[in-house]
Amino acid sequence: METKNLVISFAILYVVTGVAIGVGLYYAGYNADHSPAPKMDVFQQLQNEISADKISGYLKNLSSVPHLAGTAQDYEQAVWLHDNFVQSGLDRVVIVPYQVLLSYPNMTQPNIVRLLDDKGLANITTSGKQTPISQPEEFSELAAPNFNAYSGQTGLIESDGLVYAHYGQMEDFEYLESVGVNVSGKIVLARYGASFRANIVDLAQRKGAVGVLLYSDPKDFAKKGRNDIYPDSWWMPGMAVQSGTVYLGNGDPLTPFYPAVESAYRIPESEALLPSIAVQPIGYDEAELLLQAMGGPPAPDQWQGDLEPVYSLGPGFKYGDGWKLEMDMQTANKLVTTYNTIGMLYGQEEPDRYVLVGNHRDAWTLGALDPSSGTACMLEMARTFGKVKQDYNWRPRRSLIFCSWGAEEYGLIGSYEWVEEHAKVLSQRAVAYLNVDIAVEGNYSLWGSGAPLMNKVYLDSSKRIANPSADEVAQKRPTVFDTWVHRYPDANHPTKPKVNILGSGSDYTAFMHVLGVPAIDIRYTYEEDIGSYPLYHTLYETHHLLADIMDVGFLHHRAVTQLWAEVARNLLESVVLPLDPDWYATYLAEQVAGIQSRYGSQLEANNATMKYFQLAVTHFGEAVRHFQNTTLANLDTSDVLAVRRVNDQLMQLERHFIDPHGLPNRPEYNHIVFAPSSSDGYSSSSFSGLTDLLEAVGEQTIVQKPVEWAQIQQHLSVIAFYIEAAAKSLSDHI
């Protein structure tokens, strides 16, 4: 306790230092002509109020009980957030229900995998549960048995073969085919860590597999060996299991495009984008037993993990014919109610302009990191804004909306349904969406993702936040920004950190990719090159893991909250919105150059010209320069309607990239620049509507693939059109 207090005292000093430094950078970054002098009092009050102890306290409460989406505990937390928001002084707090299709295991009859010998006797039997290790809450009877949501079949699934498919990516399945290992009719054993598990399952299903077993190899997730694991470190024990959805879509599977409100029409489950095969996660201790039993050719060197002995590809078992693998599955889909808790702090001057902050609430079990670390930060942020509002009779210029999403883990369901329900109003009024899912998954550096328009406000804000790491401060990196740019410099712009583009890993997806509301995602991350932190989605996401191992003193949580609040404050309070079309222009110019370089000659050779795409990006750059150098430079900031006009142009700019007709072959995504990667839902890609089509034609020409090349030509024209329209939207006439 003493140590902790000491750290906190130090941290307060850093805040002051951080502010001082931040201010200089802040001023330097803004054009004094059309940006207000920062309301230092508001900034200061918000920053000072944010308490690491309070965050820890919130987290302790949130992670004390499993709170799987759609359960009583999840609803209790929705109510608890509601009550907290009310107590914080927010103006309007509501709990919004949606009836959606989720998926659950049987609490008393876990899903079991059995290896049966030629007499049908079980040789290996998985436990179906994770063993409690150290913290009392791990022993909760409410902890669900191991499962992957939306596993597609209930009952006994039997196969005479098991195939080891490495990370289960397209290249892995292609390799298996190349060496004559057919997964059709077999069960696939694949490792977590390289792509979104729903993509693994989708590929396995398309290849004809009847089931999928997923596990985390110690080579990725227990790198220090089986003796250096939770609860002593953050590494994964052998019976730990990563739960998770295997639904490839977003939002309620039964109400695509429309909200799952009471009046909703539901498509038949058979038409939903759900897997039809059985999927189950197992621990690496159990995976090891199965791998030991497997026959077939040895897996290539780079496929080998850290289990014993040498990994084989299968499909047969080495003990002889007649052995079978059996999945005894109870996971079933169920229509349940999920809840979003929405709290609104009305703006003073422009209550109809919304800055939204959001975090999901549901967890696979205790969810201390995913998502309760973020929930705790959001609660503290709400308390802080409410306190400053009450203490100083202050309101922000614009409205601030806190969103606690339900059922994110199943497929971003709560946020999607809400965005679908409020699509038009959000499109008309939302300035930005600021997401925190896992607030702290490490203490190495900020890991930032976001829309180019948000680049400046994100970076500028990070310059004003004191560095939570004493080591980093000692290295003369006093702000969050300093460590960020040091750890993750942008290769093309080394004086700034790399801001990743947004995939579909969290609740910003509907905002960014469907509506075109510029979004960011904030988290503190780890140094290791692994697909996720080792205990991701396991039973062992506990308060202990954060408080005693990953973020002693909760200083990184506080920094995330401070940064989140400061980005929000900046967007709420600036007279001219701090959205940055200039960076969007730079980004587009780099992207079009990259596409030209990679595909240009192939495109030209097939009558698909890049000319208008390039021209549009040039026009966009010119329009941005004119907007900044003329419109903004000459703006009379005392002219209320003139300010509103340019702010509307800035706010709406991202919307101009939204095609209501959707991307080619992906009508569910509407942003012509950004989309989740088609091959990995976690990743993001630029102009993937185009690059997906180009990947699909490969080396084939327009003579060989006229329909596909016509699609490419058409989509190129669509891209050019939307970029031109975005450019024109910055002018003062139609």
Added chain:
Amino acid sequence: METKNLVISFAILYVVTGVAIGVGLYYAGYNADHSPAPKMDVFQQLQNEISADKISGYLKNLSSVPHLAGTAQDYEQAVWLHDNFVQSGLDRVVIVPYQVLLSYPNMTQPNIVRLLDDKGLANITTSGKQTPISQPEEFSELAAPNFNAYSGQTGLIESDGLVYAHYGQMEDFEYLESVGVNVSGKIVLARYGASFRANIVDLAQRKGAVGVLLYSDPKDFAKKGRNDIYPDSWWMPGMAVQSGTVYLGNGDPLTPFYPAVESAYRIPESEALLPSIAVQPIGYDEAELLLQAMGGPPAPDQWQGDLEPVYSLGPGFKYGDGWKLEMDMQTANKLVTTYNTIGMLYGQEEPDRYVLVGNHRDAWTLGALDPSSGTACMLEMARTFGKVKQDYNWRPRRSLIFCSWGAEEYGLIGSYEWVEEHAKVLSQRAVAYLNVDIAVEGNYSLWGSGAPLMNKVYLDSSKRIANPSADEVAQKRPTVFDTWVHRYPDANHPTKPKVNILGSGSDYTAFMHVLGVPAIDIRYTYEEDIGSYPLYHTLYETHHLLADIMDVGFLHHRAVTQLWAEVARNLLESVVLPLDPDWYATYLAEQVAGIQSRYGSQLEANNATMKYFQLAVTHFGEAVRHFQNTTLANLDTSDVLAVRRVNDQLMQLERHFIDPHGLPNRPEYNHIVFAPSSSDGYSSSSFSGLTDLLEAVGEQTIVQKPVEWAQIQQHLSVIAFYIEAAAKSLSDHI
């Protein structure tokens, strides 16, 4: 001339009277709390400036030469409008080109229809052209031969039969089938007057016809007999021909959903929504010869027209076997450039809020009525606004945009392409669209169509416009409104005139049905119960027809211009937008009651509940009352941002009814309340997404048609959702 001057003198008196009366009604209609005192000076200046003589002069010029879309004369008129707009003092005038697919006859080789005897000799041969009668401009060599645009086949089309199909509606084809007359492989002879000709052709094509001949029967269009026709009256001579498009879609056929800009991708013509069979219009003198030659059973009594002798159904010819009908067709599609002339008058306080007025410019030949009567009014309106701006250094609060559309006649092409190009900006900024196509097609009464939101501003404005008819004034009906409500009282609300809902007959379609920009259409119409004025789309739409027969003194033209200008002024100048959600609520309540009454028990019996639809309409009504009684009633009109906020809610209200996914089976229409009728593109319908589906299932139950009933259930939920969303948009929170 003296008579004319006398009439004009009288009219000036009426203006003054009209104003006085109008003011009283105007005040009575508005809540003084949130409506500005009318700027009487602006109103007065605009009204007084508008000159009947100037309109006549503009019209004389416009109708002096054929100005078919895509021709040099059309472009010359686009430039002439440009120059006029510039001269009027508009701030920014541009000519916007689109390369689109139009259709033309051969100027030197007209389309000919021949009846060939059994030796192949022509017994009847049509002329393919209309004979000039009286006015010099009718003799222009630039007048196109008779044709229907997008006729689907070039060369010789031959058939051994001709079938008389009455008005060519679904019921007519069904009757033919019922009496065993098969049109497959035959040519269909159908009468204009009951539905949009593209629907006739579509039905004929679907029934297997190889060609269609269209004509106007004297029973409809020469009601006083062959001696009382143009140039002595407005009735149709025997060689007159109604040209017109037979394209069932809207916008450039090759660039659906996207604008036909330079970078556009074009679908192959074979994939466009164009007819594949030949279509040709003929005069009734020629139709009479063909009817005389026809055999087969006699047509029913109600199918008989005024030609001699008794109409038979066909398909054979009475002169014996071996006779054939031949269509010698030259009509062909061509990629050409069409032009919109767009003139903008910037607003003073809210330049980023647009009131758009529009009229198309292209005509089948001289087009004095369709559309040049409207073009002349628009030119006069632009001159008037420019004059008042210059004389008084005045600008409206919001921006006014004048739109002269190209290629409307071919399928609303100019307006669609422009709306597609500027869809987002219009959706964000457009207050309303005010259309005048044919300004004057009669002098009987105003014929108003429009969105319910526009009801109040339309009616209130009409109360301020002096009645152009001396007879009506003598009958104590001093304003345009008075005659309107007298001639066309709303059956359910007899103190107001019936405002028709919008179909797709003119350029409001893309605004209203695709974007959800509330629109109106203004015209003065005739008393007679005929599908169009007799000389519609013929060579004889001349200045003479209007100046000497239909609108002596151009007083009705002036009244249309005055009304158009006043509706625009009202929308431009009112501090709180004069859009009327209350009337929308009334309208929806009436519609839902009508649907419940007509289909309610059938729906319930098939598990398709009206409950949520009804509930949503109730919520909408409640939201409107709250908005009016609380939000607007308490609005501080000196709070600039508060006013902007409620105005944005009003402006965006119609947008909430727009489904980006389109109506069931009609993705090209997006408004869930309003759409053109599926069976007649000229007509409109309410909730036709629903009623079309219900018509399609007929008496069949969910057991017999599960897929169709699922569509009905789904669409009902979609309707309920959008109405609820519209209701919520009127609240001050999300």
